[in-house]
Amino acid sequence: xxxxxxxxxxxxxxxxxxxxxxxxxxxxxxxxxxxxxxxxxxxxxxxxxxxxxxxxxxxxxxxxxxxxxxxxxxxxxxxxxxxxxxxxxxxxxxxxxxxxxxxxxxxxxxxxxxxxxxxxxxxxxxxxxxxxxxxxxxxxxxxxxxxxxxxxxxxxxxxxxxxxxxxxxxxxxxxxxxxxxxxxxxxxxxxxxxxxxxxxxxxxxxxxxxxxxxxxxxxxxxxxxxxxxxxxxxxxxxxxxxxxxxxxxxxxxxxxxxxxxxxxxxxxxxxxxxxxxxxxxxxxxxxxxxxxxxxxxxxxxxxxxxxxxxxxxxxxxxxxxxxxxxxxxxxxxxxxxxxxxxxxxxxxxxxxxxxxxxxxxxxxxxxxxxxxxxxxxxxxxxxxxxxxxxxxxxxxxxxxxxxxxxxxxxxxxxxxxxxxxxxxxxxxxxxxxxxxxxxxxxxxxxxxxxxxxxxxx
Amino acid sequence: xxxxxxxxxxxxxxxxxxxxxxxxxxxxxxxxxxxxxxxxxxxxxxxxxxxxxxxxxxxxxxxxxxxxxxxxxxxxxxxxxxxxxxxxxxxxxxxxxxxxxxxxxxxxxxxxxxxxxxxxxxxxxxxxxxxxxxxxxxxxxxxxxxxxxxxxxxxxxxxxxxxxxxxxxxxxxxxxxxxxxxxxxxxxxxxxxxxxxxxxxxxxxxxxxxxx
Numbered sequence: 001x002x003x004x005x006x007x008x009x010x011x012x013x014x015x016x017x018x019x020x021x022x023x024x025x026x027x028x029x030x031x032x033x034x035x036x037x038x039x040x041x042x043x044x045x046x047x048x049x050x051x052x053x054x055x056x057x058x059x060x061x062x063x064x065x066x067x068x069x070x071x072x073x074x075x076x077x078x079x080x081x082x083x084x085x086x087x088x089x090x091x092x093x094x095x096x097x098x099x100x101x102x103x104x105x106x107x108x109x110x111x112x113x114x115x116x117x118x119x120x121x122x123x124x125x126x127x128x129x130x131x132x133x134x135x136x137x138x139x140x141x142x143x144x145x146x147x148x149x150x151x152x153x154x155x156x157x158x159x160x161x162x163x164x165x166x167x168x169x170x171x172x173x174x175x176x177x178x179x180x181x182x183x184x185x186x187x188x189x190x191x192x193x194x195x196x197x198x199x200x201x202x203x204x205x206x207x208x209x210x211x212x213x214x215x216x217x218x219x220x221x222x223x224x225x226x227x228x229x230x231x232x233x234x235x236x237x238x239x240x241x242x243x244x245x246x247x248x249x250x251x252x253x254x255x256x257x258x259x260x261x262x263x264x265x266x267x268x269x270x271x272x273x274x275x276x277x278x279x280x281x282x283x284x285x286x287x288x289x290x291x292x293x294x295x296x297x298x299x300x301x302x303x304x305x306x307x308x309x310x311x312x313x314x315x316x317x318x319x320x321x322x323x324x325x326x327x328x329x330x331x332x333x334x335x336x337x338x339x340x341x342x343x344x345x346x347x348x349x350x351x352x353x354x355x356x357x358x359x360x361x362x363x364x365x366x367x368x369x370x371x372x373x374x375x376x377x378x379x380x381x382x383x384x385x386x387x388x389x390x391x392x393x394x395x396x397x398x399x400x401x402x403x404x405x406x407x408x409x410x411x412x413x414x415x416x417x418x419x420x421x422x423x424x425x426x427x428x429x430x431x432x433x434x435x436x437x438x439x440x441x442x443x444x445x446x447x448x449x450x451x452x453x454x455x456x457x
Numbered sequence: 458x459x460x461x462x463x464x465x466x467x468x469x470x471x472x473x474x475x476x477x478x479x480x481x482x483x484x485x486x487x488x489x490x491x492x493x494x495x496x497x498x499x500x501x502x503x504x505x506x507x508x509x510x511x512x513x514x515x516x517x518x519x520x521x522x523x524x525x526x527x528x529x530x531x532x533x534x535x536x537x538x539x540x541x542x543x544x545x546x547x548x549x550x551x552x553x554x555x556x557x558x559x560x561x562x563x564x565x566x567x568x569x570x571x572x573x574x575x576x577x578x579x580x581x582x583x584x585x586x587x588x589x590x591x592x593x594x595x596x597x598x599x600x601x602x603x604x605x606x607x608x609x610x611x612x613x614x615x616x617x618x619x620x621x622x623x624x625x626x627x628x629x630x631x632x633x634x635x636x637x638x639x640x641x642x643x644x645x646x647x648x649x650x651x652x653x654x655x656x657x658x659x660x661x662x663x664x665x666x667x668x669x
Contacts, residue, residue, distance in 0.1 A: 041553065042555050059500065060491050064490060067490075071490065072556045073557075130482075163479050168485075275499045275500070278501050318500055319501060
């Protein structure tokens with residue numbers, strides 16, 4: 001097959017693809033709190049969320065989710081009290097970047113020091129029956145400029161408890177719009193650290209496919225929890241059109257940067273967990289095999305395949321006033337560019353990537369939570385996707401390797417309002433510490449301080 | 458394939474843990490999330506319910522129901538000072554008590570009353586000495602009655618007072634602190650706890666956790 005010679009327009013398309021993907025990653029659903037579940041259960045947020053700090057889950061929060069969101073009252077309970085199974089959430093913030101522009105005076109980090117509203121979200125989250133529950137968010141997000149509405153996190157489940165001899169099996173069927181949104185741990189995927197991020201701050205140059213399908217896919221799967229220790233799940237995802245369109249409202253599937261799945265793509269998850277006194281630990285594995293069209297505006301022909309395999313772990317130490325959670329995740333992705341390579345979107349027919357997420361959180365009462373984390377994202381070199389040249393046309397880097405640390409302080413004024421102060425520091429960017437853009441910008445020039453307020457009612 | 462089946466069987470066998478007979482649905486789907494199916498809660502600030510009498514458990518839920526359900530929207534409500542953190546725990550149960558039917562609560566109380574308390578964990582020798590003295594003898598000089606006079610020998614409970622043996626120490630500490638500062642009110646316990654200092658409460662709670 002004749003391979004098109006890369007030219008300026010091809011590079012432009014590639015960068016458009018990359019930018020769109022990064023944009024979608026940045027705007028991926030991140031709403032974390034569910035006030036309507038508080039109304040349903042009659043409990044404060046801290047019952048399910050560690051220290052009241054969303055979205056970290058306590059053992060009860062994990063069980064509530066796995067048991068299909070069915071604990072608590074129906075719309076009208078035995079006291080004839082009616083509760084609205086809806087909630088409203090919103091977030092605004094300000095990103096301060098000491099080096100918002102590059103050496104040429106071009107804006108690298110937009111809207112620095114400008115207070116911006118980010119998103120408003122409505123949610124329907126409720127027990128539907130004694131065996132079925134739903135969690136549906138619709139978000140109107142700031143696209144800088146303009147606003148766009150669409151489905152955010154969606155998860156619907158039906159469950160049943162079986163008793164076989166002296167053993168309990170919690171079996172469930174689940175449908176959602178984002179791999180790992182159904183997960184109950186905060187160690188990898190949708191609910192992993194950092195739980196919140198500035199939409200203006202620089203992100204990572206590549207990500208695993210398992211984290212790239214939010215509001216672009218729909219799934220059906222089954223899971224089982226044996227004696228509340230061993231969990232196993234198998235799900236399949238397809239593109240979020242047709243039957244799944246109600247989960248992906250607002251997603252422009254003809255946009256080139258969409259992660260457009262081909263056919264049915266398997267996802268799996270398994271973990272073992274145990275609790276002894278104040279300590280809970282989990283060791284798990286997860287993965288996905290995905291076939292993705294290289295150009296969502298023309299979803300035909302050869303596809304790229306991505307194979308994610310990951311391991312993760314979490315440790316929690318929960319006392320009444322002091323709560324500590326430690327998390328670790330490693331995902332390896334094998335990449336085959338059968339679709340993109342002939343189109344000259346990428347430089348190599350095959351590649352790989354590695355992702356590491358290490359973090360820890362400490363909560364004091366339900367007022368303060370402190371987080372710290374280290375993130376690594378790395379992949380094969382690729383001049384078309386990650387190439388950076390200087391003014392003389394010499395290649396400075398073609399690596400997506402990025403390492404960063406995140407320090408964050410959360411303060412809950414009430415259980416409905418959370419203040420966030422997050423510092424994101426880059427150790428490497430594009431695989432280098434210095435001259436990341438060919439004009440002398442350093443990785444640390446991408447550092448940002450982000451102040452945000454998040455509310456949920 | 459045979460090897461895979463054997464491995465799967467071994468994993469399932471290791472994962473199993475002996476459990477009691479079929480619990481009621483409310484216990485399976487709700488209570489056990491914090492209190493465990495067998496009532497022997499692992500988390501230290503969650504009370505163990507195993508072996509507590511049905512009348513006592515029922516009376517506690519009735520007490521929780523006397524409080525209005527906590528508001529989801531806290532902006533319109535004055536935040537009281539969070540004392541001894543029992544507020545957060547009681548607020549959870551106050552909310553639960555309003556969302557569960559009387560029949561479900563009765564089923565749950567009966568289930569947990571019939572569960573066997575497991576022996577608790579390691580003993581702190583200092584706690585044993587101080588705790589045992591307070592529990593069995595009290596302190597006449599401070600008008601502190603022996604806890605045993607109401608809660609029974611070795612903390613196993615009586616008709617008038619709940620079992621304390623093997624109860625989670627952190628939970629006991631929180632409750633005693635709540636009585637001490639009158640956040641949780643009881644004519645008897647408020648008076649007793651107000652005469653103890655924090656260290657005595659801590660050691661007493663640890664001592665009780667070690668009983669069986």
